[in-house]
Amino acid sequence: MNDCSPSDLSVHPIYPQTLVSNFPNGVLVLFDTDLRYRMVGPDVLPFSKREATDMEGKTINELFGESAGAELEPELRATLGGDSRSFDMTYDDQIHHIETRPVTIDGAPFGVLVTQEVTGERETTIELEEKTERLEMVASILSHDLRNPLNVALGHLDELQAEGTASQESLSEIRRALTRMDTIMEDAHVLARTTTLNDVERTTLRSLVESAWLTVPTEAATLDVKDELTLEADSGLMRNLFENLIRNAISHGGPTVGVHVGALDTQRGFYFEDDGSGIDVERRDVVFDSGRTSGDDKSHSGLGLNIVQEIVTAHGWHIEVTDATSGGARFEITGVTPHE
Incomplete structure (x- = not known):
């Protein structure tokens, strides 16, 4: 004392x-x-x-x-x-x-x-560490995940050279492997830049979803945008977000899946849902992890929903997985500031 x-x-x-x-x-x-x-x-x-x-x-x-x-x-x-x-x-x-x-x-x-x-200094350090981790993950994807589909394609090419013939099955396997490689490279490129918003502009939910719909092979799937919602966002990244959600819906719900998009009634934001098989409750905690693949379409990179989450986070929003009224998967994005 x-x-x-x-x-x-x-x-x-x-x-x-x-x-x-x-x-x-x-x-x-x-x-x-x-x-x-x-x-x-x-x-x-x-x-x-x-x-x-x-x-x-x-x-x-x-x-x-x-x-x-x-x-x-x-x-x-x-x-x-x-x-x-x-x-x-x-x-x-x-x-x-x-x-x-x-x-x-x-x-x-x-x-x-x-x-x-030292708040600013520590936050800068954390951001740099997260960016480094992201780039390391992209490098790992490019160096390891591309090897398997590339080996598949090369193996079928060797078979064709040895036989001197080209079966439809072999050509389909080569096309599938090369398509997966292209998807992985595109998704890795998007993932590497999702921490930065480059071209934030006023846009509409409808235009973002419909432009993404045109770039994805949707076969007999249907799209219904129920509401008009104006928001400020990076249009390029948002198209990537909806492209990955659309691919995920088709992968799980099949070629005739129905997709519905609209504004949330009680919160600031919007939803994206399908009438497919949904996502099991026990998988919802890990569904946004990189490398997670499921469904029938094996051409996916396993990065799709991880990219969706990263784009949502980059905008300062929040995403949650729940059940659609039809039993399919429903993604709710909240924290969005709408504009008249």
């Missing part, structure tokens, strides 16, 4: 303002064994705008609440025990980097704490 008041420390050769001047976005604190802030600088904290005089003499629980205090306490206790600490802590939706050092004043243990608000 330390019985001195904050003013008692003024006799010691400690000049916090000089130290704090080296931390333009930082705070310098001297704390005691009661985990009480004995000295705080600068006069006004740069990221919370709290006044130092209002913080001096108070414990960490009094200053930050029990939850944050419980997170801070083991680090500060370790400092008072002689260990320097370096860690990040989130408080009031801001990330703070904290450095502590043990000090002794007149034989009594104290701790010095310096903290800086």
